[in-house]
Amino acid sequence: MLLVNRPLLPAAERLLPYHKHIDSARFYSNYGPLNDLLQQRLATHFGRRGDQLALANSGTSALYALLLAAAGPARAEKPVCVCPAFTFAATAAAAELCGYTPFLADIDAETWALDHERVMALGDLERVGAVITVAPFGRPPLFEAWQDFTRTTGIPLIIDAAASFDVLGEAAADHGDLPIAVSLHATKTFSTAEGGLMFCDDPAVVKRAVAALNFGFNDAREALGPGLNGKLSEYHCALGLAELDGWPDKRLGFLQVAGYYEASAEIAGLSDRIYVGREHANPYALFRAQSEDQAQEIVAALRRERIESRLWWGRGLHHQQHFRDCTAEPLPVTDDLAPRLLGLPFAVDLAPEDVERVIRTIDRVVQCK
Structure with a gap:
């Protein structure tokens, strides 16, 4: 996995x-x-x-x-x-x-x-x-x-x-x-x-x-x-x-993996929907699906390939039981973004071929639409 x-x-x-x-x-x-x-x-x-x-x-x-x-x-x-x-x-x-x-x-x-x-x-x-x-x-x-x-x-x-x-x-x-x-x-x-x-x-x-x-x-x-x-x-x-x-080497490793994602996303024509650390090392690769339905299709396709994904912050705090009764203003942006922003595999030693497999799987779903 x-x-x-x-x-x-x-x-x-x-x-x-x-x-x-x-x-x-x-x-x-x-x-x-x-x-x-x-x-x-x-x-x-x-x-x-x-x-x-x-x-x-x-x-x-x-x-x-x-x-x-x-x-x-x-x-x-x-x-x-x-x-x-x-x-x-x-x-x-x-x-x-x-x-x-x-x-x-x-x-x-x-x-x-x-x-x-x-x-x-x-x-x-x-x-x-x-x-x-x-x-x-x-x-x-x-x-x-x-x-x-x-x-x-x-x-x-x-x-x-x-x-x-x-x-x-x-x-x-x-x-x-x-x-x-x-x-x-x-x-x-x-x-x-x-x-x-x-x-x-x-x-x-x-x-x-x-x-x-x-x-x-x-x-x-x-x-x-x-x-x-x-x-x-x-x-x-x-x-x-x-x-x-070991931080200088580790930081370079994260930036290198971000580069793998950028390169693979560019080949697939998905550069505008993949978010990785370009100048700053961070532990995330994110994909913004066009809709919640597409996000769920991508999750299912990744799972079939034994690739884990995640909605890092769920659908927003207002959907979590403990915070459901908190006072909130209307949340249209949160409700739109949260269910379609997928966390993808990311690690300091993630291999380029694994990144290519992730992007290839996503691209198959996107191209079907």
Whole structure:
């Protein structure tokens, strides 16, 4: 079976030096030396100071902590957090963990993300305590537009950039006052198997986020606010350090596979419907079918060839049982896009002949129409 996602993390021999360091230090969690080293190296990688980023034990924890740090828990007069309906469940779940009621907004047809002007025009904006905008499938967010939004409205904004490890370059640095949460899950390009990363130019925001992931403790181990245990273990940090050692080669591998998809799609005349990372490594290859019916035909054809595919975010949060009762605006773009945007197999070592087989199978369905 050709899987839709097949992670490849550092082998045991690359982890061994870091595991020996753990054995020697006898420090296994609670912000140990490998946690500090990984944060320092990531700060250098992104051109940030060490106090402008921090690690978490998951992308959801990172989002939760930054939401608490930037907006605080929900208040009676501001109980709402605006989220896109087209996102992974973790986005709205993080808002709920902070006490907010998610309001599900529609996305822009071109960016697949929230539109800042549309959010600005929502009714009852005075009841909105926070906005979470998503960088869908690693697509760079519109940093400047959202920076203008939060300055104009005073509403705290958090960017859920779960799949955007490789996107956070100069544009993010230029607008670094926007808190950004990244996932380091095994399915992402850069991974600690399970983990998260938090960015913000304001060290005070990062410090509050770190406290939220340590039971709300201050330096005196007194809980000053809400929190939970969201710390990253030294073993996960060891994996992250080994990943960083090999990151240039791994990044090149993802871009190479993206190139395979681009080349095969061009031959089949499907270039305008295949989405892969052209400049930024990301863990997705996506195909936009013409209709939901065509999408289902493609899924069936791929399955017959033992090729897995996936609607990564289902049909939208409003179709998931837990979020079905959330207040939402009309969602025509989400309802149109979500059921026809198929996730295709993608891995750092995916062979060109496998990519050709995927595209060939899709093309057979498309040509029948």
